[in-house]
Structures are given as C-alpha cells and as structure tokens.
Amino acid sequence: MSGYPHGVAQATRTDPMRMLEEIKRQALEALGGLPGTLYVPIEDALKLASLKTDGKNNFYEEQAALWMLRQQQASHVMRYRQQVAQGFDDFRALRIRSGGEVQLRLVDEQQLEYELASGRLNEALVARFARPLDTLQSRLQTLSEAMRVPVGVNPIGPDRLVTAFAQTFLEAQVPDTLRARLFRHYETELVRVLGELYARVNTLLATSGYGSAAPAPASPRAEAPRRDGYAPPPGFGGAGDGFGGLGVAAPFTHASGAGNFGRTLSTPMSNQDIAAMAGELAELRSQLHAWRESLPKDEAGPALGTATARNAGPRREMRVDEILSVASLLQAEPPDAFARALAVSGRLGETIRDHLQDGARRLGLNPEQACFSSEEEDAIDLVALLFDSLFQHNALQDRARRLYARLVLPYVKVALTDNGVFVKREHPARRLLDAITEACEGNDAETAQDRELLDRATEISQRIVAEYNEDLAVFELAHAELDALLAQQRRRIELQEQRAAKATYGRERLGAAREQAESALSERLAEPELTQAVADFLAMPWRHHVVQTLLRDGADPRRHAEAIALGDALLMADRMAGQNRGRELADQLLALQPAIVECLASSGLDDSAAQHGMAGLVRALATPDTPRSRRPSPPLTMPEDDVSESERKLWLAGGTDTMTHDQILAERMRTLEVGDWVRLTDVQGESVAAKIAWVSPLTSRFLLVNRRGIRMLVISPEELASLASAGRLTIGAERTAFDEAMRQVRRHLDRAPVAR
Incomplete structure (x- = not known):
C-alpha cells in the first residue's frame, strides 16, 4: 500500500x-x-x-x-x-526508540x-x-x-x-x-x-512534495490585487482584513502571525454563541457609525489626508496590511503623544490618526491619495474610546498613563485583525488588559508588593511593544505571567476585605452594645433618687461592664442578665440604706461583693483597686442621711466611630438628615448581594467602581470596597436608594475593567445625538 x-x-x-x-x-x-x-x-x-x-x-x-x-x-x-x-x-x-522496561x-x-x-x-x-x-x-x-x-x-x-x-x-x-x-x-x-x-x-x-504548499485562505479583499503596486516592507506582512472581511466566525480566532488568520480557539463555540456575539458586534458598530455621524466634521477625522482631500482626486481605501505596516513601524517609538492624549478625554482617536498618517508618509504612502476604510475607522475609534473609558472610570495613577500609552498601537493592530477583542471575554488581549488594569488601579506604589506589580506590568507592556507582530500568543504568555503575580494580590485583597468586614462588624457590635447599656442606665437613673456613689458606679463601671458583657458574651444571655441584675441589686441596696435597714443592707453588700469586684475589674482595675472601690461604695451606703437626688445619664465617654462620619462627608453631601429615598427603590437595594458591583459618584463628581464585600447582620448596612479591597463606605439601603435617585449610583457594574470600559463605551455611544 x-x-x-x-x-x-x-x-x-x-x-x-x-x-x-x-x-x-x-x-x-x-x-x-x-x-x-x-x-x-x-x-x-x-x-x-x-x-x-x-x-x-x-x-x-x-x-x-x-x-x-x-x-x-x-x-x-x-x-x-x-x-x-x-x-x-x-x-x-x-x-x-523504546528500550523495553525502564529501570526506576x-x-x-x-x-x-x-x-x-x-x-x-x-x-x-x-x-x-x-x-x-x-x-x-x-x-x-x-x-x-x-x-x-x-x-x-x-x-x-x-x-x-x-x-x-x-x-x-x-x-x-x-x-x-x-x-x-x-x-x-x-x-x-x-x-x-x-x-x-x-x-x-x-x-x-x-x-518537495511532502504537504500542500497552498497558503492559508484569506478574505477576498485581502487577496485583491493592488493597483498601485504597493508591497509591505519585510516583516510587516498582512494579517487579514479585520473588521471588513472576517465574517461571523472572525471574532473567535487567534491571529497567529503575518499573512495568517490564525488558529481557532481550543474551546469550540456553539452556533448560538457565535451568532449572539456577531450580533453584538454588529450592534456595536451600528452605534459607532451613528455616533461618528453626529460629530462635527472637524472632530470626526474620518479619513487620512483630510486637509487636502478637496483638491485631490478619488482616493483609495488603505488595506489592513498597510495600516499594520505603519503601526508596526511606529510601535516601538516613545508613546509621549498618546500619554498626553489620554490626559484629555476625546483626543486619543485624533492622535492615533495623526500618528498613522505620519507613519504612512514614512513608508512612502501619499496621504492625499489614500484614506482609512470604514472598518479601519471603527478599529481606531473603538480602541480610543476603550482607553479613554479605562482612564475615566478607574483609579489609575499618572505613572500608569505612559504604560497604557505604549499599548495603544498594539491594540489598534489587534482590533484591525481580530475584532473579537471587543465582544469575546476570553480574548487574550482583553484578558491581559484586565490584568494590567488590576495591577495598576489604585496602586500608589506604597508597598514593596505594589511596586513589584507596577514594575511587572511596565515590563510586560514593553514586551508587548517589542514582540507583538499579529501573534496573540504574546498576549497569552504575558497574561499568564502577570496573572500568577496577581493571584497573590487577590489573596491580599481578600484578606483586606475580611479585615474591613471584621472591623466594621466590631464597630457595629460596639455601637449596639453601647446603645443597650445606655438604655439600661437611663432606665435605672430615671426613677429613684440615688446617692452620688451609686449613681457614679452605675454610670461608669457598671455601664462599661454591661457593654463588655454584650461584646464578650453576647451569645450567652445568662451573663448579660447577671450584669443587669447587679445594677438592680445596687438600686435595692441604696434603697435599703435610705430606709436604715442596716442588717439587710450588710447581707446584700456581702452577697454582691464578688459581682461588684468583677464589675470593677472589667474596667481595668486590679484586685487591690477593685477592693478599694468596693470599700468606697460601702462607706457611702453606710450613712443613712447621705444626700440623694435624681441624676441624668452622663454622655458616653467612648469615642464615636468617626470613620463613618468622614465617609459620609465624601459621599453623602448634606448628611443623612436631608436625604429622601424611594421606598420601592430601597427594597430593590436590599436585594443586593455580596460580590455585586456598583458604580458610585462622590460629591466632587468622581466615579469609581465599588464591590459589596459584606452585609451587616445587625443593621443590614452594606460595606463597599474598591477594587483593592479598601473600605470606601458603609451605607444603608435607604441611603443607596437616595444616591440612585440623585443619579450618583449605578447598579450592575462589570466585574472586570475591560467589560466595564466597554459598557461605558456603549453608554457613551447611546448618548450621541441623532445626526441631522
């Protein structure tokens, strides 16, 4: 055979x-x-x-x-x-090739x-x-x-x-x-x-006859002969037609090098998923076209060489491989212009076009005779809107701006060859940008771990610039490396969230215990006239003892009942002293001595000081004609939780007294669960993503943390409803930065006025 x-x-x-x-x-x-x-x-x-x-x-x-x-x-x-x-x-x-049984x-x-x-x-x-x-x-x-x-x-x-x-x-x-x-x-x-x-x-x-020599199939437009005889420089081969000719399945492949469309992803997608994502991409492009048409002509920048277009003849559309050649030429150059454009919302798209125009001239392309195609315009605008959104809606420091600026042209190249980056969540370029944003967001390099993250993210951005030439494996490897380091940060963030939740719960338990103790004290000082010594004992050591009992033995109602009973027994002892019932008073004090000493010890007194305090109380009660009067409950001496107060000044202008809320909306807020994301806008208009890290079992308030696990706000459902009514709260923020950025891009495109 x-x-x-x-x-x-x-x-x-x-x-x-x-x-x-x-x-x-x-x-x-x-x-x-x-x-x-x-x-x-x-x-x-x-x-x-x-x-x-x-x-x-x-x-x-x-x-x-x-x-x-x-x-x-x-x-x-x-x-x-x-x-x-x-x-x-x-x-x-x-x-x-096989030596039989191998010795271990x-x-x-x-x-x-x-x-x-x-x-x-x-x-x-x-x-x-x-x-x-x-x-x-x-x-x-x-x-x-x-x-x-x-x-x-x-x-x-x-x-x-x-x-x-x-x-x-x-x-x-x-x-x-x-x-x-x-x-x-x-x-x-x-x-x-x-x-x-x-x-x-x-x-x-x-x-030599050992396999087909036929190249990988390309789209008709990518293979169309060029009338001007242009050939890309060596090393800048074409990579397909990107937005214009990839068709339904295009967004779900990896580009794998110059001249090839790439290999399919290892996990096959169902026809329903492909159709849904293709529909999502078509809808996104439709929104983009409507937005572009609504822009003033001097802002839209629709074509290469617009300034001389009036006096030029018909211009041809540039091929994707030409744009890739230009972008590859510029990719390794300093990203200063892109960094400056990221500082001003809406300027990045214009800067990308200017740079590509300049690069086209260097490669010998006449801008007066060529223009961007609609698909290339889409790629440029979507990348510009994406990066703008990342900087507007994430807490990125100035140091990160240059890092992201380096990535602009590589991501333009990705968008030109594989538009699936905008709709497919598992796309390697998308996952890498998520990882880089996770490493940079809110990172002020205060700790050694934070500095290591920033340095690694910077190194990876430089590697993408140096190595990316339409091979998405570069993004996969870079993501795997950075994600391994981020796994440690995620663990630190998880611990930070747990510490924030425990600290908040501790403050709430302390507040609840103090309220109970205050209520118990007010109730006992309201009725009888008391000697100064008994009133002072109830207001200070006993109230503190009740608080400590609730905190330490909250699950043991017997201990709380004993602490309350001590206060009632002292009221009875004072009454006996006033009625000159000496023998009964002596028996009462002897019976109360262990509880009184324990109460004083819970306030930090050693045994000697507790015994001294007990002696002073006995001396006061031993004299029947000691003056007695009604005494108001003194204010709490423990410090208030000023953290919540400073938070509310940042987020709730005017305090909670002036806030109104919709009851139905408040019920909707109560359905939020741990792990849900929202977007908050503070009183200065700064917007930030927040995660519900914990729900209080005592007050049903929500602990909100940022993407680094730092506490932002502890807030009630009613306060959330008030913020939502004021347009300063959005429910359902995405879990990843790229998803949230694309969500904001769609919102921005939706708000575009209808072109006349």
Missing part, C-alpha cells in the same frame, strides 16, 4: 532521506551555535544588575560560574550540536531543576509557535511514511531543542540563578531563530 495520499507518485517527491538531511543541515546552521551566543548578554545583564543594586547583592557566584562555562564554550557548542543531530537520528529510527532510579536535585525549567520553556515555545508546529508535524508525518518508519518526535520541535539544551549543561555546576538566566536567554534566541527556520522547513517540505 502506497504511503502517498491522493495518488501522488513517489517520483514527484524528493528522496525522503535527502530531504531529512537537508532539514538537518539547515537546523544545525541556524541553531548549532546558540549556546555560545548566550554568555555575552548574560555577562552584560550581571554587570547591569550589579550596578543597579549598588553592590548590595553579590553576583560573584554567578560571574564565577559563567567564567567557567565560557572556558568550556567549544565543548558545550559541540555537545549541543550532537544533541540536535541525535534528534534526526531518532526520527529516522537509527536509534532504538532516583533523580538528583540538579536534574530535577533542569527538568522543571525545561518544562516551562517547552510550554512557552509550543504556545508561541503552535500554528507552524502543527503544519510541520503533519508534513513530517508524511515524510516518515515515505521512509516507512514510525512517526518520531519532531527533531526541531521545542521539546527536542529544550532537551538538547538541558543535556548540554546538565553536568556543569551552575547556580540556580544563573540557570534561570541561561534558559531565559536561550528562549530569547530560539524565539528569534525558530520562526524563520520553521517557515523555511515548511516551505521546503511543501515544495
């Missing part, structure tokens, strides 16, 4: 052994010297790290180990080349560390080069069938190349920190080399 599908004759193919040798030659030529290229950049990195730490960290061990590795550079390069070549021997079954043995710690580092690097490379690897694996399978050998491991796949690298340095004495640097720089070199190598090998196999 022939191993060639669809009746392709063997004579039409290059000899498979010669083909494998040619691939091996090209692989060794591209990869063979990689270990020797790592030492200089690592040495430079160590010098730079030493300078940054002002000598506080000792890099001597790493530098010494690196020096030893450099002495063995030739042998390491030779061993690496042997390892790569061995992969080709294994592929054509020159070595036994202990793995030493160094080998285990290499295996862990290799696993992480392999996963990153597989994700980055998924599409060319899939194509290459299919063509290598055809090559194996032609050689009539079982399908082997891809000899230039990430797994094989990472294993070759680990085996090269396995016997060397390398510190953990230097090992991490080696793997990191090796990854950088592989990323630089593999894309071109895989493309060459795939083309070689296809043209």
Whole structure:
C-alpha cells in the first residue's frame, strides 16, 4: 500500500532521506551555535544588575560560574550540536526508540531543576509557535511514511531543542540563578531563530512534495490585487482584513502571525454563541457609525489626508496590511503623544490618526491619495474610546498613563485583525488588559508588593511593544505571567476585605452594645433618687461592664442578665440604706461583693483597686442621711466611630438628615448581594467602581470596597436608594475593567445625538 495520499507518485517527491538531511543541515546552521551566543548578554545583564543594586547583592557566584562555562564554550557548542543531530537520528529510527522496561532510579536535585525549567520553556515555545508546529508535524508525518518508519518526535520541535539544551549543561555546576538566566536567554534566541527556520522547513517540505504548499485562505479583499503596486516592507506582512472581511466566525480566532488568520480557539463555540456575539458586534458598530455621524466634521477625522482631500482626486481605501505596516513601524517609538492624549478625554482617536498618517508618509504612502476604510475607522475609534473609558472610570495613577500609552498601537493592530477583542471575554488581549488594569488601579506604589506589580506590568507592556507582530500568543504568555503575580494580590485583597468586614462588624457590635447599656442606665437613673456613689458606679463601671458583657458574651444571655441584675441589686441596696435597714443592707453588700469586684475589674482595675472601690461604695451606703437626688445619664465617654462620619462627608453631601429615598427603590437595594458591583459618584463628581464585600447582620448596612479591597463606605439601603435617585449610583457594574470600559463605551455611544 502506497504511503502517498491522493495518488501522488513517489517520483514527484524528493528522496525522503535527502530531504531529512537537508532539514538537518539547515537546523544545525541556524541553531548549532546558540549556546555560545548566550554568555555575552548574560555577562552584560550581571554587570547591569550589579550596578543597579549598588553592590548590595553579590553576583560573584554567578560571574564565577559563567567564567567557567565560557572556558568550556567549544565543548558545550559541540555537545549541543550532537544533541540536535541525535534528534534526526531518532526520527529516522537509527536509534532504538523504546528500550523495553525502564529501570526506576532516583533523580538528583540538579536534574530535577533542569527538568522543571525545561518544562516551562517547552510550554512557552509550543504556545508561541503552535500554528507552524502543527503544519510541520503533519508534513513530517508524511515524510516518515515515505521512509516507512514510525512517526518520531519532531527533531526541531521545542521539546527536542529544550532537551538538547538541558543535556548540554546538565553536568556543569551552575547556580540556580544563573540557570534561570541561561534558559531565559536561550528562549530569547530560539524565539528569534525558530520562526524563520520553521517557515523555511515548511516551505521546503511543501515544495518537495511532502504537504500542500497552498497558503492559508484569506478574505477576498485581502487577496485583491493592488493597483498601485504597493508591497509591505519585510516583516510587516498582512494579517487579514479585520473588521471588513472576517465574517461571523472572525471574532473567535487567534491571529497567529503575518499573512495568517490564525488558529481557532481550543474551546469550540456553539452556533448560538457565535451568532449572539456577531450580533453584538454588529450592534456595536451600528452605534459607532451613528455616533461618528453626529460629530462635527472637524472632530470626526474620518479619513487620512483630510486637509487636502478637496483638491485631490478619488482616493483609495488603505488595506489592513498597510495600516499594520505603519503601526508596526511606529510601535516601538516613545508613546509621549498618546500619554498626553489620554490626559484629555476625546483626543486619543485624533492622535492615533495623526500618528498613522505620519507613519504612512514614512513608508512612502501619499496621504492625499489614500484614506482609512470604514472598518479601519471603527478599529481606531473603538480602541480610543476603550482607553479613554479605562482612564475615566478607574483609579489609575499618572505613572500608569505612559504604560497604557505604549499599548495603544498594539491594540489598534489587534482590533484591525481580530475584532473579537471587543465582544469575546476570553480574548487574550482583553484578558491581559484586565490584568494590567488590576495591577495598576489604585496602586500608589506604597508597598514593596505594589511596586513589584507596577514594575511587572511596565515590563510586560514593553514586551508587548517589542514582540507583538499579529501573534496573540504574546498576549497569552504575558497574561499568564502577570496573572500568577496577581493571584497573590487577590489573596491580599481578600484578606483586606475580611479585615474591613471584621472591623466594621466590631464597630457595629460596639455601637449596639453601647446603645443597650445606655438604655439600661437611663432606665435605672430615671426613677429613684440615688446617692452620688451609686449613681457614679452605675454610670461608669457598671455601664462599661454591661457593654463588655454584650461584646464578650453576647451569645450567652445568662451573663448579660447577671450584669443587669447587679445594677438592680445596687438600686435595692441604696434603697435599703435610705430606709436604715442596716442588717439587710450588710447581707446584700456581702452577697454582691464578688459581682461588684468583677464589675470593677472589667474596667481595668486590679484586685487591690477593685477592693478599694468596693470599700468606697460601702462607706457611702453606710450613712443613712447621705444626700440623694435624681441624676441624668452622663454622655458616653467612648469615642464615636468617626470613620463613618468622614465617609459620609465624601459621599453623602448634606448628611443623612436631608436625604429622601424611594421606598420601592430601597427594597430593590436590599436585594443586593455580596460580590455585586456598583458604580458610585462622590460629591466632587468622581466615579469609581465599588464591590459589596459584606452585609451587616445587625443593621443590614452594606460595606463597599474598591477594587483593592479598601473600605470606601458603609451605607444603608435607604441611603443607596437616595444616591440612585440623585443619579450618583449605578447598579450592575462589570466585574472586570475591560467589560466595564466597554459598557461605558456603549453608554457613551447611546448618548450621541441623532445626526441631522
């Protein structure tokens, strides 16, 4: 049975052994010297790290180990080349692939560390080069069938190349920190080399008869011939038509490199989901078009080269690959203009257009003869509105503005090639922007953890600028890295919310206990005329004792009843003293002595001071003609909860006395649950998202915290209803920053006046 599908004759193919040798030659030529290229950049990195730490960290061990590795550079390069070549021997079954039963043995710690580092690097490379690897694996399978050998491991796949690298340095004495640097720089070199190598090998196999040479299908518009003969510069290949030609399924694919539309997501979507999201995108674009038409002509900026359009002839619409080429040219330039535009709402879209126009001139495109298409306008406007919304509705510090400014052009490129970013919540670019906003929002870099988050987010934004070229795997890897660090912050936020809830609950319990104690005291001072000593005892130690009993033993009604009974017993003792019932009074005081001493001790008095206080009370009651009178209840001496008062000054102008509320709306507020998000506007007009972190079991009030878990406000359903009636509360804010930003974008577009 022939191993060639669809009746392709063997004579039409290059000899498979010669083909494998040619691939091996090209692989060794591209990869063979990689270990020797790592030492200089690592040495430079160590010098730079030493300078940054002002000598506080000792890099001597790493530098010494690196020096030893450099002495063995030739042998390491030779061993690496042997390892790569061995992969080709294994592929054509020159070595036994299965040795039968494998003996179990202990793995030493160094080998285990290499295996862990290799696993992480392999996963990153597989994700980055998924599409060319899939194509290459299919063509290598055809090559194996032609050689009539079982399908082997891809000899230039990430797994094989990472294993070759680990085996090269396995016997060397390398510190953990230097090992991490080696793997990191090796990854950088592989990323630089593999894309071109895989493309060459795939083309070689296809043209030699081992797989289809047909390119990935493109939309009709992307493949249409150009009348002006324009060809993008090298490295700026087209990536599909984005908004105009991707169709219904387009928003749900990853763009995976220049000239390719990308691979579908690993989780298939139902037809209903696809239709719903396509409908959502169509509605969003309809809103956008209506909004753009409502703008004054001098603000809409609809075309490239508008200033000279009146005297120019008909202009053609620029292709997406041309815009991508321009954006890629500008992507690495300083983002100062975008940072300034983010400081002024509504200026970002204009700035993006100006920059793209300037970049078009640099690439030799005449702005007087070209304009943006409607789809490109949509992409630019949506990205501008998205970033504006993020800055208007999140507590982002000034430092974050430059970070976001770097991301503007990469996200314009994403929007041009994959409009699903605006409607699909699992889109990798969308998830990364959520993670970056989570790291930056409200982050004033006060703690070491906050500074680390900001530094990592800044580093990742720089990496996106440096590496993104229509391959969404860059966003996936960056999100995974930042999300791992954010997991620690989320735990801190959760603990912060719990502490805020416990502190609020403690204050509420204290307030409730003080109110009960105050009520009990007022009730007992209202009726009889009392001696000064008994009245003072009830007003101070006894009232405090009742409060402490309620707080410490709130679940034990017996203890509270005993504390109340002590106050009633002292009233009876005072009455006995006034009636000169000496014997009964003595018996009463003897019976009350343990309770009185315990009451005094709860106020912080030691046993000696408590006994002294007991003696003073006895002396006062021992004299029948001691003056007695009615005494008002003194004010509470414990400090009030001034936190709530300062909160209300920020959010509830005029206090609660002047607030009115709708009863039906208040009932609606009572249905809010822990975890729900709302959006609040303070008295200065600043809007911020708030989460319901806790509902008081005592007062039914809500504890609202910001996205960093910091307490913002403790508020009743009635006060929430009043804020909602005043237009300063919105229920149902989204959980993620991107979702909330798109929600605000839609609200902004909905408010656009109808064009006449």
